[in-house]
Amino acid sequence: EKANEYKIMVNSHESVRPGGESRTYPNYISAEAARGTEFEAFAGNNPDHQTILPFTRWMGGPMDYTPGIFQTKLDYYFPGDKRFVKTTLTKQLALYVVMYMPLQMAADLPENYKRHMDAFQFIKDVAADWDDTKILSAEPGDYIITARKAKGTEDWFVGGITDENKREYTVDFSFLDKGRKYEVTVYEDGKDADYVNNPQSYNIYKKTVTSKSKIKINMVRSGGFAISAKPVK
Structure with missing residues (x-):
């Protein structure tokens, strides 16, 4: 209430999970209030974690999950450290669509993005808020595929993630x-991608589609895909 008086938006971390308060106070724009990406540096989240949250934590309101980790292995910074983010690079891209986060961020270091600017393009393009959302397919704890229409535009984005199974x-x-x-621009796991052994392997390609089109995509273990779709002028 006090933040609302001063027209300040709130993104609370380490907070009590929301219970719909953002409907009364739209300035309560987001909250962590669950095991976000930072937990990967402690005990780690299992590969199915992000496939469960849309059906549990997200029922109470928007979340700040801090996605976008491209350098997943901590031994890159601390030799001998066995901890890592249990995800492929393209699964990280998919989280921007699967998870509703109206205050968005790119959580990795700039130098890690510079090595993968073709993949970073999706983070530059993806919207933070939406006019329409469609859950194309899902099974809590296994996988979820989400399509969203960017607010105020004709652009669509699709994100899909899977658990420890390809x-x-x-x-x-x-x-x-x-x-x-x-x-459409498709960002998919590379054929040799693996969240443990080769998380940064990915493939990007463009294609023209219509409402009658279908595209088959393979997700590797704890992998995913992201798609941007923009009308041809």
Whole structure:
């Protein structure tokens, strides 16, 4: 209430989990209030963790999960440290869509993004708030595929993540406007990607699609994919 008086937005960390307060106070824009990415530096989150949160923690309101970790192995900084973020690089991209975070961030170091500017392009493009959301397919604890329409635009974004099991998924673009063409950019796990052994392997390609199109994507263990879809002018 006090922050609202001064027109200050609140993003609370280490806080009590929300219970819908943001409906009364829209300035309560986000809250951590769950095991976010920082927990990876302590005991770690299991690969299924992010596939559960949309059905539990997110029911109470927006969350700041601090996604976007490209350098997942801590021994990069501290030789001999066995801890790591249990994810592939493209799964990190997918979190920007799967998880509703209206105050967005890129949580890694600038120099780690500079080595992967082609993948970082998705973080530059992805929206922070949305006009429409469609859960294309999901099973809590296993996987979730989400499509969202960027607020105030005709652009769509799709994110898909899986648990410790690799999966094949076919994206059906029937949610797009009929009669329009879209240029999609697909960010997917590389064929040799693995969240333990090769998390930074990825593949990026562009394609023109319509509402009748389908694209088959393979997600590796604790992997994922991200797609941006923009109307062809």
